[in-house]
Amino acid sequence: MMEVNLRLMQTSDYEELLKLVIVTWDYRSWVQPELVYPMAEFFLSDLLQRSDHIVIATVDGTLAGVCAGDIIDLTKLQSFSRRQKLKALGEILQQTEKDSIFEKYIQTLALDEVLLRESKHEFPASLNLLIVKEEYQGLGIGSKLYRDFCQYLKNNDVHSFYLYTDDSSDYRFYEHQKMEKLAQKDFYWKPKQRAERETYFIYGKYI
Template sequence: MEIDLRLMRASDYDEILKMVITTWDYRSWVPKDLVEPMAEYFLSDLLQKSDHIVVVTVDGKPAGICAGDVLDYTKIQRFCLRKKTAALGAILKQTEPDSIFEKYIQTMALDQELLLQSKREFEGSLNLLLVNGKYRGLGLGKKLYNNFCEYLQKNGVRSFYLYTDDSSDYGFYEHNGLEKLVEKRFYWDEGNEETAETYYLYGRDFN
């Protein structure tokens, strides 16, 4: 078995999209016709704002991905990002009220709210860390995470953050030196506890 790390290629996209759909079980909670568009919006949004995107391969086939960046946004750019998300949410509330996509945009706004609540300024962000389930146990997530941390440190980054939720393996981040900073409950169906998720902001400072 040959394991390798390399920069993502356009030809990797379809395989990574399948990983996203499977890992977050899109087919169980997103209407059939929206599965791929929703997953593509999620994936392309994260990749578009990442300047370091690395794929781990097993015998030449993509088995996981890590995407993140050195934050060089100005305060006004971050302010505009929050405004853009809020505007899209307002549009959907009028055109697609209570749609699954409207709820997804609400989670994006919630993430930005968590960052504001932390009252912290970070120099980097980990936007996506994902390993194909059938390759778990090989330490691929750790390889991707360590590679990302090395990239940040080479670029003089002293701290970074990430968003996650209680449906993900957030214990991995705690085991690897991140601290839970802020959390908030979110209801995909208002008032229905069975649809509730807790969203977290984690951070790490490099010593």
């Protein structure tokens, strides 16, 4: 019988998590080879930097999944500054890397902010990342990580949170956890080409 354990992330887990991100979102199929690691690293390090509770699931000592989230304690000035940073980066890319994959990725981050505003909710916490390796899916590891995050919030007297996801991810997992879809937006990686359309969602939960 496999032994599933949860523990806090260590810096030594980083490279394994980076590879997990690349595989989970199939970076090699849509990002040019020399940008696979830099783009995945930008994505992962941004999420980890914004998270104060990062938990690793192991199966018989092998990394099987991760859950990262945070209790939001940013001041209004910090939140404003992050939005302005993304706006400035987007403008720089418009001039230097127009229509590049990285420019499109920055646009999706800005879209997240739009979804949060359109949800018409304010949340004290966010779930930033939840991944389980394909070979360990179906064993209840995702649910275990999800419950651990909810318990972390309750222990800190926080009773609601939100998350962003999209239709390239297993968003129905969150519906199974009784999370409520609050808003959604279509995003086109290439102008108005249906084959290049992705739908982004924001979900909320009161616990």
